[in-house]
Amino acid sequence: MSLPHAILTALLEKPSSGLELTRRFDKSIGYFWSATHQQIYRELGKLEQAGHIRALPAPVPARGQKKEYEVLPAGRAELSDWVGKAEDPKPLRSALLLRMRAAAMVGAAGLRSELRRHLALHQAQLDEYLVIEARDFPAERRRTEPDRLRHLVLRGGVDLERFWVEWLTSALRELGAEE
Numbered sequence: 001m002s003l004p005h006a007i008l009t010a011l012l013e014k015p016s017s018g019l020e021l022t023r024r025f026d027k028s029i030g031y032f033w034s035a036t037h038q039q040i041y042r043e044l045g046k047l048e049q050a051g052h053i054r055a056l057p058a059p060v061p062a063r064g065q066k067k068e069y070e071v072l073p074a075g076r077a078e079l080s081d082w083v084g085k086a087e088d089p090k091p092l093r094s095a096l097l098l099r100m101r102a103a104a105m106v107g108a109a110g111l112r113s114e115l116r117r118h119l120a121l122h123q124a125q126l127d128e129y130l131v132i133e134a135r136d137f138p139a140e141r142r143r144t145e146p147d148r149l150r151h152l153v154l155r156g157g158v159d160l161e162r163f164w165v166e167w168l169t170s171a172l173r174e175l176g177a178e179e
Contacts, residue, residue, distance in 0.1 A: 003039060003040075005079055006029050007021065007040065007047060008075050008079045015056060015069060018040060021044075031129075032156075044069060048069070052072060053071055053075050054069065099114065118164070123165050125161050126161035129157050129158045133154055137150070137154065
């Protein structure tokens with residue numbers, strides 16, 4: 001149920017077309033809630049049908065023109081209700097951890113190189129998050145609650161990436177440099 005709420009959040013931040021939303025997802029919300037272009041467009045239709053969003057009238061009607069959407073009061077109320085609801089944490093699903101468990105049974109051929117690859121990916125993501133933090137969230141720009149909340153989301157990403165970098169480094173050290 002979270003994708004519609006991610007879309008409502010993004011549209012409240014800035015009314016957008018479906019294409020603009022997918023681009024914004026790739027640059028922000030997509031860091032922690034991914035969705036394909038098809039999923040986003042499908043949800044836009046459902047949200048519009050439910051009366052949570054509407055397409056803004058085009059300044060000059062034209063065939064094939066992209067629709068820009070905005071959140072209606074019912075959509076804001078839905079999002080507000082959702083924010084206050086209790087939700088249990090979801091269990092972690094990690095193909096890498098499952099591979100490691102399987103390697104204990106069938107052997108670890110290729111596993112160390114995959115761990116090194118994951119380490120490089122997590123280090124690159126951590127570096128990207130730190131650049132975003134320095135650029136968008138210097139201490140003097142975290143005055144309002146919305147700014148602090150956005151920064152906390154980013155800090156969650158930073159801390160998760162730091163965890164993976166430290167854990168993968170430790171796992172590689174423990175497994176040794178073989179392979």
